[in-house]
Amino acid sequence: xxxxxxxxxxxxxxxxxxxxxxxxxxxxxxxxxxxxxxxxxxxxxxxxxxxxxxxxxxxxxxxxxxxxxxxxxxxxxxxxxxxxxxxxxxxxxxxxxxxxxxxxxxxxxxxxxxxxxxxxxxxxxxxxxxxxxxxxxxxxxxxxxxxxx
Numbered sequence: 213x214x215x216x217x218x219x220x221x222x223x224x225x226x227x228x229x230x231x232x233x234x235x236x237x238x239x240x241x242x243x244x245x246x247x248x249x250x251x252x253x254x255x256x257x258x259x260x261x262x263x264x265x266x267x268x269x270x271x272x273x274x275x276x277x278x279x280x281x282x283x284x285x286x287x288x289x290x291x292x293x294x295x296x297x298x299x300x301x302x303x304x305x306x307x308x309x310x311x312x313x314x315x316x317x318x319x320x321x322x323x324x325x326x327x328x329x330x331x332x333x334x335x336x337x338x339x340x341x342x343x344x345x346x347x348x349x350x351x352x353x354x355x356x357x358x359x360x361x
Contacts, residue, residue, distance in 0.1 A: 220279050227291050228272035230345070234294055235265040249322040257301050264294045288352065295345035302342040309335055 238261050247255045271287035308317035309330070 218279055220281055220284070221276050223284070224272050224276035224287065227287055228269055228276065230291065231265050231269040231272055231294060234261065234298055235269060238262045238265060249318055251317055251319055254301070254304055254317045257297065257304070261294065261297050261301060264290055264297055268294050288356070292349040292353065295342075295349040299342040299346050302338045306335055306339055 238258060241258060242262070246258060250258065268287060268290035271290050275283045275287045304317050307313050308315055
C-alpha cells in the first residue's frame with residue numbers, strides 16, 4: 213500500500229476532519245444535557261445529525277483506504293447531508309434566540325437555565341460555520357455536476 217498523498221486521500225481526509233468536528237460538537241452537546249433541555253423534535257434533529265456525522269466519518273475512512281474516486285459517492289452524499297442538517301439545526305438555534313420565536317426550541321421549564329449556556333459569539337460563530345459548510349457542499353455539488361457533463 214502506497215502512502216503517497218493522492219488527491220483522493222486528501223479529499224477523504226478533509227471530509228473526515230469535517231465529520232469529526234461536527235461529531236465532536238454533537239457529542240459535547242449531548243453529554244452537556246442538551247437532550248433534556250431541547251424539545252423533542254430538536255433532540256431528534258440532534259440525534260439524526262450524530263448518526264449522519266458518524267456515517268460520513270466511516271464512509272470517508274472507507275474512501276481513504278480504497279483511494280478510489282468511485283468510493284467517494286456515499287461519503288460526499290453523507291457529507292452534504294451532514295452540512296445541510298447541521299445548518300438547519302443552527303438555523304433553529306439562531307431563530308430560537310431572536311425575533312418572535314424566542315425559546316421555541318427549548319422546553320419551558322429549562323428556559324431560564326438555557327440562557328446561561330450560550331453567548332452571542334457562539335451564535336454568530338455557529339451561523340458563520342454553517343453557512344461556510346453549506347457553501348462548500350454547494351461548490352462540490354456544482355463541480356461534480358460540471359464534471360459529469
